[in-house]
Amino acid sequence: MSSIPILEARQAQIHQKGTQPFEMDCGKHSLAGSVSQRACVFCGSRVVLYPIADALHLIHGPIGCAAYTWDIRGALSSGPELHRMSFSTDLREKDVIFGGEKKLAAALGELIDQYRPKAAFVYATCIVGIIGDDVAAVCRKVEQEKGIPVLPVHSEGFKGTKKDGYKAACDALFKLVGTGSTADIAPVSINILGEFNIGGEAWIIKKYYEQMGVQVVSIMTGDGRVDQVARSHGAALNVVQCSGALTFLAEMMKAKYGTPYMRVSYFGIDDMAKALYDVAEHFNAAPEVMARTRAIVRREVETIMPELNRIKCDLYGKRAAIYVGGAFKAFSLIKALRYLGMTVVLVGSQTGNESDYATLQDMCDDGTVILDDANPLELSKYIIEKKADLFIGGVKERPIAFKMGIGFCDHNHERKIPLAGFEGMLHFAREVHNSVTSPVWQFAPARAAVLESKKEVAR
Amino acid sequence: MKSARKTETYTATQNACNLCAPLGAALVFKGIANSVPLLHGSQGCSTYIRRYMISHFKEPMDIACSNFGEKTAIFGGGANIKLALDNIRRQYHPDLVGIATTCLSETIGDDVPMFIKAYRDANPDEDLPALVHVATPSYQGTHMQGFHGAVRALVETLAEATSRNERPAVNLFPGMVSPADLRHLKTILADFDLAGNLVPDYSDTLNGPLWTEYHRIPPGGTPVAALRATGGAAASIECGLVLADEPKTAGTWLQERFDVPLHRLGLPIGIGQSDRLFQVLSKISGKPVPEKYTARRGRLLDALVDGHKHLNGVKVALFGEEDLVAGLAGFCGEVGLVPVLCATGGGKGRFAQAVHKVVPERYHDQMQVMEDVDFVTIEKALEAIDVDLLIGHSKGFTMSRRLQRPLIRVGFPVHDRVDGSRLLHVGYRGAQQLFDRIANTVIEEKQKKNAVGYTYY
Ligand code: SF4
Ligand code: SF4
Numbered sequence: 082m083s084s085i086p087i088l089e090a091r092q093a094q095i096h097q098k099g100t101q102p103f104e105m106d107c108g109k110h111s112l113a114g115s116v117s118q119r120a121c122v123f124c125g126s127r128v129v130l131y132p133i134a135d136a137l138h139l140i141h142g143p144i145g146c147a148a149y150t151w152d153i154r155g156a157l158s159s160g161p162e163l164h165r166m167s168f169s170t171d172l173r174e175k176d177v178i179f180g181g182e183k184k185l186a187a188a189l190g191e192l193i194d195q196y197r198p199k200a201a202f203v204y205a206t207c208i209v210g211i212i213g214d215d216v217a218a219v220c221r222k223v224e225q226e227k228g229i230p231v232l233p234v235h236s237e238g239f240k241g242t243k244k245d246g247y248k249a250a251c252d253a254l255f256k257l258v259g260t261g262s263t264a265d266i267a268p269v270s271i272n273i274l275g276e277f278n279i280g281g282e283a284w285i286i287k288k289y290y291e292q293m294g295v296q297v298v299s300i301m302t303g304d305g306r307v308d309q310v311a312r313s314h315g316a317a318l319n320v321v322q323c324s325g326a327l328t329f330l331a332e333m334m335k336a337k338y339g340t341p342y343m344r345v346s347y348f349g350i351d352d353m354a355k356a357l358y359d360v361a362e363h364f365n366a367a368p369e370v371m372a373r374t375r376a377i378v379r380r381e382v383e384t385i386m387p388e389l390n391r392i393k394c395d396l397y398g399k400r401a402a403i404y405v406g407g408a409f410k411a412f413s414l415i416k417a418l419r420y421l422g423m424t425v426v427l428v429g430s431q432t433g434n435e436s437d438y439a440t441l442q443d444m445c446d447d448g449t450v451i452l453d454d455a456n457p458l459e460l461s462k463y464i465i466e467k468k469a470d471l472f473i474g475g476v477k478e479r480p481i482a483f484k485m486g487i488g489f490c491d492h493n494h495e496r497k498i499p500l501a502g503f504e505g506m507l508h509f510a511r512e513v514h515n516s517v518t519s520p521v522w523q524f525a526p527a528r529a530a531v532l533e534s535k536k537e538v539a540r
Numbered sequence: 541m542k543s544a545r546k547t548e549t550y551t552a553t554q555n556a557c558n559l560c561a562p563l564g565a566a567l568v569f570k571g572i573a574n575s576v577p578l579l580h581g582s583q584g585c586s587t588y589i590r591r592y593m594i595s596h597f598k599e600p601m602d603i604a605c606s607n608f609g610e611k612t613a614i615f616g617g618g619a620n621i622k623l624a625l626d627n628i629r630r631q632y633h634p635d636l637v638g639i640a641t642t643c644l645s646e647t648i649g650d651d652v653p654m655f656i657k658a659y660r661d662a663n664p665d666e667d668l669p670a671l672v673h674v675a676t677p678s679y680q681g682t683h684m685q686g687f688h689g690a691v692r693a694l695v696e697t698l699a700e701a702t703s704r705n706e707r708p709a710v711n712l713f714p715g716m717v718s719p720a721d722l723r724h725l726k727t728i729l730a731d732f733d734l735a736g737n738l739v740p741d742y743s744d745t746l747n748g749p750l751w752t753e754y755h756r757i758p759p760g761g762t763p764v765a766a767l768r769a770t771g772g773a774a775a776s777i778e779c780g781l782v783l784a785d786e787p788k789t790a791g792t793w794l795q796e797r798f799d800v801p802l803h804r805l806g807l808p809i810g811i812g813q814s815d816r817l818f819q820v821l822s823k824i825s826g827k828p829v830p831e832k833y834t835a836r837r838g839r840l841l842d843a844l845v846d847g848h849k850h851l852n853g854v855k856v857a858l859f860g861e862e863d864l865v866a867g868l869a870g871f872c873g874e875v876g877l878v879p880v881l882c883a884t885g886g887g888k889g890r891f892a893q894a895v896h897k898v899v900p901e902r903y904h905d906q907m908q909v910m911e912d913v914d915f916v917t918i919e920k921a922l923e924a925i926d927v928d929l930l931i932g933h934s935k936g937f938t939m940s941r942r943l944q945r946p947l948i949r950v951g952f953p954v955h956d957r958v959d960g961s962r963l964l965h966v967g968y969r970g971a972q973q974l975f976d977r978i979a980n981t982v983i984e985e986k987q988k989k990n991a992v993g994y995t996y997y
Contacts, residue, residue: 111583113607113620114627121584143643143678144553145560149588152938166916171553173679177647188552207582207644208679211613239582239608239644457602458631461754476591480600484751526752 094453096442116456119431121238123206124150125246128494129326130202130234130253132277133305134158137198139168141185141216142206146238147171155279155497158304163198172208182214189223189231199307200230202253207238230307232256243406244325244432251329254301254310258334261311269364270296272313272340274331275322276347276501278303279494285502286347289357289381293373295364301327314338318363320345320356323409325432346409347501348509349417354378381503389421392510395518397422399470404452404460404478405492408433408441414473414492415444421510426467429455457481465527471517486525488516555915557859557935558885560678562640563589564686564716566603569638569672571722571740572694573761576634578624580617580652581642582608596953596960597719597746600758604628608644617645621655622662629669632756635764636670638690646677670764672697682886684861687716688780688789691739695770695790701798702772709735709769710824711776711800713790715783715807715863716952719747720964725808728817728967731832732825737766737773739790747961771798775824777817780863781806781870781894782887806898807863808966809974810871811840813898817967836968843975844875850979850997852876855906857922859883859932860951862891862911864965868931868950870898871971877978878903880925883918887911915939929981946981950974 111117123140127150130138140147151167158164170176170184189201201223205216216233224231232253236246271290276283283303290297298316299309319331319342331342343363345356361374401423403414408430415425428441429452441451450463461481464472472482475493482489490512492500500509522528562579566589569577579586586605594601604627606612606620621639628637641652652673660668674693676686691713714725722743729736744760770776771794778784778791784804786792794800808817814837818829855878858865862884869879882895891911896904908921919939930940930947934955940947954960964970983997 111605111607112623112627114578114604114624114631115607116590116602116604117583117587117607119583120587121582124584124587139552143560144556144558144682145563145585145588145643145678147553148556148559149592151555151935167555169553169556171556174677177643177677177679184550187550192552192554207584207608207642208647211644211647238584239613240610457600458754458756465754476594477587477601480594480598481754483598484600485754486750525750527750527754530752 095455095459096438096451097448111454116458117454119454120243121207122241122243122246122249123204123236123238125243125326126204126234126236126250126253127246128154128243128277129247129250130302131164132156132158132302133200133202133307133310134164135161135199135306136163137168137189137192137196137201138164138166138204139170139185139188139192139201140204140206141170141181141209141214142172142204143208144169144171146204146206154277154494156277156303156494157281157284158278159284160306163196168192172212177208177212180212180214181209182219185214185216185219186223189219190226193223193227193229198229200232200257202232202234204234204236206236210237230257230260242432247326248329251327251333254330255333257307257310258330259311259314259338261308261313263312263315266298266312266315267296268317269294269367269370270298270316271318271320271360272298272316273300273303273322274319274327274342275325276300276303277494280497280499282347282499282501282505285499285504289377289502290360292377293357293361294367294370295360301330314340316340318342318360320360322347323407325407325409344409346413348410348413348505349420350382350503350506351416351420352413353501353503353506354382385503385507388507389510392514393422395514396510399423399517400426400468401471401473402427402460402464402467402469402487404429404455404472404474406431406475408437410492412440412444415441417506417509418513421513423471423513425449426469427452427463429453429460461485471513484527486522486528488513488519488522490516553914554917555935555938556885557883557913557915557918558682558684558861559592560585560589560643561676561681561683561686561689562586562642562678563592564683564688565638565640565674565676565690566686567593567683567716567742568687568690568694568740569636569640570601570603570745571742571761572636572638572767573763574634574757575636575638575761575764576602576604576628576632576757577638577640578604578606578628579640579642580606580621580650581644585642585644592953595955598961599746599748602632602757606645613644613648616648617650618655618658621652622659625659625671634669634757636672638694639671639673640676640686640690641674642676643678646675670698670767684716684863684886685888688783688786692788692790692793694739694767696793698764698767699771699794699798700768702769708774708825709737709772710821711737711739711770711773711791711794713739713776713778714966715778715780716861717807717966718952718963719743719961721966721970723747724964724967724969728821728833731830732821732827734821734825737770738762739767739770770794771800773800775801775803775820777803777805777820779805779807779817781866781898782862782890784894785890786888806870807867808970809864809867810874810971811837811968812874813867813870814967814971833968836972840968840972840975843972847975847979848876850982851975853878854929854982855880855925855927856929856931857881857883857918857927859918859930859936862886862888862894864951865932866891866894866898867965868974869895871974873899873903875975877929878906880906880927881908881910881918881921883910883913883921885913919943928985929978931978946985948977948981
């Protein structure tokens, strides 16, 4: 497989630990002609805001951007499900010539009357600025007419990367923050940031914190509600998950409201426990919180341990490749896979920054391939070369793994199973186990060769 | 008979029943041998389209992108196309690069043909892949326009007046059908001993086996040589009842430019439309319909008779691509299913006419035909009428669930079943499978609702 050429311009974004001094060229715009796994600014904004279930999400632009994002994520709601609708201004030729502001105003008016949302987010997609629409002005006008917040999200796809989309979403959220009442908020209280309730994950996490005696003021944005966001500035602490989707908001809230924040991960036993302990530690003025936390961790770990141990036996020594959106998620995955007795042979992300990659470099064993913004060619080359048994990624990586006869675990927003929390760790282990132990791989030709050579080595 | 169009008074689109143009174009380019689709625009469109298609086909889906950045939007995408082509050639060594524009590159007014010419001029000595461009602004049309536009662009760019070969060749433009359909059509052509230029042919590229080594481009697809040969074929066949009235298609171009006679049929769904395909093939090849197919047709008719009571008078709602829905509506009329609602997100103003042409008149006053509509509009219409079954793609599941009516999955996308690529719609065999699936669903519903629990029906 070494015959697959790696584009020269891409070489600085690929690193093999132990081969040369570490320097990763990340944060670049994807190379033209490269089949990047990355998405656009709009995608970033949509990911962050999507789970707010009582808001209207109107995508201003031609139909595609809305059609492809209709109900594709497993972000659950306990009440309204307006987020599962796909609304588009569906711009046509004459709008492109004469501008789409009128349509936008009409669409907003019509949809707000029909669905009575608590707020509206208006996503500007690529051509909107170019055809000269003043989205912010239309939003202001409709906001006055309808009496609900109408927030422009400046998410033109080409104006940056997915990360800029996170930022644009946080800007929109920040306009809501501080507009609600902070009555009934206890001193021991948090906002859960960067948790999107995929398969009910936010509910799992929230339950832990509540059992600790910590009030959860808002979750941003899993099972999200506009009113919760509006009063989130009353919380004593922001707990931010993952590599940054909502770090921007946490920063802004710190600057304006003085709310401190900490970064956590809910994935894997160690990180999950740490996420609870860190919060308990923060509220050490209330020592009973820490005591409860210990009890919760003990109880939860004991519950999942017997089955986890059985699963570990089967997975011991298997090799895994990871390619996910954020690098922070990769850190947790490496730990979780190691916990299951597996070896990580490749790790990459779409949006990692320099310090993320430095951390990865420290965490990984020698020989582990580290990639930024990889394309299918590179991914396939390395998963075979590195004899992976399992690939963890998103929808776009799945067929690559399958063609080569490698097991797969979905770790993106489309999945429906909660992987966060202690019980999430069990789900994760079951998922991995389910794929890796399937008998179908014996029929995979690419894999047969690898399995054969592994036997050779053992002999 | 009622028919409705949405665009007369503007309303927002709620849960669209169509996709955007570059998706259709990319699908066509995926069906050309050793080819790479390149979307000229920003990253998001191609990533979304890839993801959407992967969920249906479950195959690797390399679609390159020229990756517009902020500067590109100001200065134009010429430099990006050049860089993209360089990189694609280096990595994939393709025979063809299919360049489809997106809304962004169209809106800023990029002159892609000029960029391509400049690229050719700058690389005079090199053996360049065929470079085919199709304009696919989604504000002008749906994925179906993108699909048909790309087919036309391929032929327009590459067809040559080759001498007619000994074995009569036929150009078959099947429309947007499944890999299983394409495979079946290829077999039919071969059984008539016709050399077929099937455009596109993603039966292998998007429904292939496991691999022993990674393929930069999956094997299979219409060879570029076959595209060139379309100019010398004995005839062209173009499938799609709505497409049949389109003034500018691959077929019309070959007719005008190379005098290749054009047969415009519907998608060969159901008996009548399949018969027409077989008749035309028989005429072009000068051979009778092979025994295999007359026998299959016979068994199909026998099955229709055996099961006719299950379907007669059952009310169905059809939705999806205009040509598929029109084809299915014709089939429904043949077996007694009443297509009480026929809906499409596309249509081009000709949908109602196409549907009414193939559905017997006795059903017309029970039918509602809607074009350029979204799912919220469709669902509202269905709430007002009595319907037993839904036939369409996976995105109809939401309303199937709310209305508590079973959904029989056909077409694209099938995101919630494993067999999207293997669904067969065309020919007598396709009709047989459709009939069986529909009849079984009807029986299953009866069985579920029946208190006695009969084991025989
Ligand atoms: S901008 Fe146009 S091409 Fe891109 S996804 Fe949206 S509709 Fe499709
Ligand atoms: S048009 Fe722009 S915003 Fe929409 S999907 Fe494409 S890149 Fe993203």
